[in-house]
Amino acid sequence: MHQQTVHAWLADLASEAPTPGGGAAAAMNAAVGAALVSMVCNLTIGKPRYAAHESTMIEVRHQADQLRQQALELAEQDAAAFGRVMAAYRLPRQTEQEQQTRNQAIQDALVEAADVPLRTAAVAAEVIGLADRILEGANVNVISDVAVAAASARAALSAAVINVEVNLAGITDADRKAKLTDALVKYQGVEADADRIIAAVRSRINQ
């Protein structure tokens, strides 16, 4: 994906190939959000008018750059994890022993496959947190981009949660299920955070 053109990656996403799919799309949305946070920092740093926010902007830019890289890696990892689920489903299931081995392999693969979107959700939530941190001190000429960053990361978060839930639905072990369900709880209010950021930007634009 790193070396693919935007055009080719989107064509792959659109194709009947199982990957890239919704997991990679969520990660891409997170990467777009992180990139816009970096851009806003870059266009604020060094401007005398925003000197009071300089250190915040430098710190946030560093974190956003890292989150963008993480998101890109998660897009790749999603395909690998999905591949392992598919491989597990293709294992032989003639004998009882084979069926047991196959079921265990499927379960392990599904837990792994749920972990990737869980990490995408974490990245997306962090991007929304960064958008919130730069909201006050951002260069007013690019304040709309703070909202676009929040909107893109919000989409990433919604999508990532759904992708965790899809894998959760196939997991039979109660402990593993409970652990994953618990891990999603902390993201419940984060979409509302994004909405608050977007509303704040709109009220500043339209005042």
Place this chain on the structure above:
Amino acid sequence: MHQQTVHAWLADLASEAPTPGGGAAAAMNAAVGAALVSMVCNLTIGKPRYAAHESTMIEVRHQADQLRQQALELAEQDAAAFGRVMAAYRLPRQTEQEQQTRNQAIQDALVEAADVPLRTAAVAAEVIGLADRILEGANVNVISDVAVAAASARAALSAAVINVEVNLAGITDADRKAKLTDALVKYQGVEADADRIIAAVRSRINQ
């Protein structure tokens, strides 16, 4: 952008260069949503279980493929429109005549620059409409991708509306302002449509 790698495009988005910016990001979100709609259609078409939905899927795929191309073109056009706004601001303003010419050029450029996100909003709303159309008949194995498509297109729509509003804020002509404001009205309920699609998918996954 077409020929840029995903990695390079995101690095450009993150950089202090004024374009690509939020307008291109919105268009990219729309393209990702459209691509996922195409993917769901591709993974549904030809499956006997979904034969009753075959003609809808073929039609929706065709439209989604076109919307993806349109979104990519809008990402490019956004940069061009922004460049014209910047060029207008750089016009000389020593004499009264120069000031008048410059103001007119800025106004014309802002109207053009508002038109690109307005078309992005239209594309995003269409993608949400297509996600809605395939919700019932989509291959159940990729039903989550219908939600991810809706989430990505929803982000595109929110972002595009904000990008229109930013340009609107600089437009002084009352008629032009009213026309653009009116054009946004029809998108007011579309985010809720996306939310409804996402909720429907989640209730099917978690049932």
